[in-house]
Amino acid sequence: MALDARHWVAPAWGPPEQWRLVETIVPDPGPGEVTIRVRAAGMNPADRKHVAAPRPGVSLPVPIGYEVSGEIVAIGPDTRIGSGEAEVGVEAIAFRVQGGYATALTLAAEKAFRKPAPLSHAQAANLLLAGTTAAEMLERVHARSGDTLLLHGASGAVGVMVLQLAALRGVRVIGTTSEAGSERVRRFGGIPVAYGAGLAERVRALDLPVRAALDAVGTDEAVDVSLALVADRSRIVTIAAPGRAAEHGFLSIAGSQPASAALRDGIRGELVRLADEGLLTVPLSRTYPLTDAREATRFLAREHPGGKLALIP
Template sequence: MTNGNPGEATMRAMTYDRFGGTEVLSATRQPLPKVGPGEVLVRVRCAAVNPVDWKIMSGGLKDLMDTVFPVVPGWDVAGVVERVGIDAPEFAEGDEVIAYARKDYVHGGTFAEYVSVPVRCLAKRPASLSWEQAAGLPLAGLTAYQTLTRLGTRAGETVLIHNAAGGVGSLGVQIARALGARVLGTASPANHGRLRELGTEPVAYGEGLTERVRDLAPQGADVVADFVGGVLDATLGVLAEGGRHASIADDTVTRSGGQWMWVRPSAGDLTELARLADEGRLTVRVAESFPLDQLADAFELSRSGHVHGKIVVRP
């Protein structure tokens, strides 16, 4: 990782220096990240692709977050602690960790050989998951976990999850089950078998969805988690009296008493997800793995929407 002089340490990274599609991605060498107070340097074993990565690259969040070019994209990571910064006693060199490594601005991400990560984002890697699975857990897992827990999901309640076979939804159904809830999940019929394996009662998308849910749960759903968008009418049609609902894809839910969700880094929540994984109650499905220099192909596969499971990249 060095050129002989520690002051000239560099690493391989995928970067872009302007907004656009996958054509703006390049394989480059970048300075090794500085390790500030409360941070550790992580040697990346695997990093996972999330739709937000290519949406940011296209400029979709430029009005929400500051961007410093060149950008190394990526927020999900599983790796090994290479160096510990000042005031980071929670971790030691050699620790195997996972993180949703979102920082306060867009610049130094996880599609590289190394990434600096604040300890507020880090948790120990669950031993039960492979490196690829572990890398796919943080962002999607935290999104599902924080949505369900902020809605106050309790044992014995009925939960409906829209897009239950998706990356966030498939983790959401497992988390809801771990919380003791009965889980209904919307998905295309081709994915119903997978949902049943996860302990979920599948419901087909499309016209008649409200009636199909009501047939299974006549009193309605106590909690509805929308992980796809465009389903507010169906949500309100199946919501039980006093029920709670939230969406990660439709901010209009706030007009009908719902919550508009955005995931935040949380070492505590990530540690809880790791615990569920090691107890055998949570697993991550990996769809495909790419080498670092094929990140553009990984992004294009993610953009296609025709993937079931996480896409991971190996530096």
């Protein structure tokens, strides 16, 4: 039987003030689909960015939110989830969904994986977007054991994922951060260095040969220092400065690119396994009730939360 639910939508392009929490009917799952009752919705800057202005192929109203954690309440016939067999009642996470800011939703079963047991729903709902982005960044610069990388934005959500995944590979990371984020960078195995004037000189003073650079912030400083310290531009990657990448001949990646989407889809199961074994965690800053999505999104846009945010239905 179809579920009554609520979800957040953008009825017009623009800021969160225009978003609306509306009643909806969640359809029964068909073959290859599952229905998840949402216990937490992950929050990412892309949630706001992708409804701020018109996008090709996207029609209003737009359901908001890309990742969730909850439990499976219905399964379509002859259906397996991304991690294998499942049944009603199994706790699951899902990534690259449409309309995760919701109380329930029906989605393609291949997007769902069993929730890692060590993570709370709020943490698990934030695992895969940041995790797959970080994993792709490391893959694209061919990070390998013994390398030293420079990571811009090391204390942010993607940065912390890079630090953890790099440590598992035996890769040393020098991470740019504010003073407030220095302890977080150390906690996850990085070497913190303050951003700002003189950054390149402070990195050089560490006397560690930087083989690659990963930019998760997109500032001119991040790009300029990366170009100054890494001679091989095939080993510089950004997720936030596509214009500078095109200008200077280094790599810019995004989940909307087919090659990036395929790589990120392929790494989902491994990230879930690492989290389930306690080798990968998600620092959480705070949670908000689902009804406070607009306030939470404004906080995410204007502050440095020091961890991920989640909406709780």
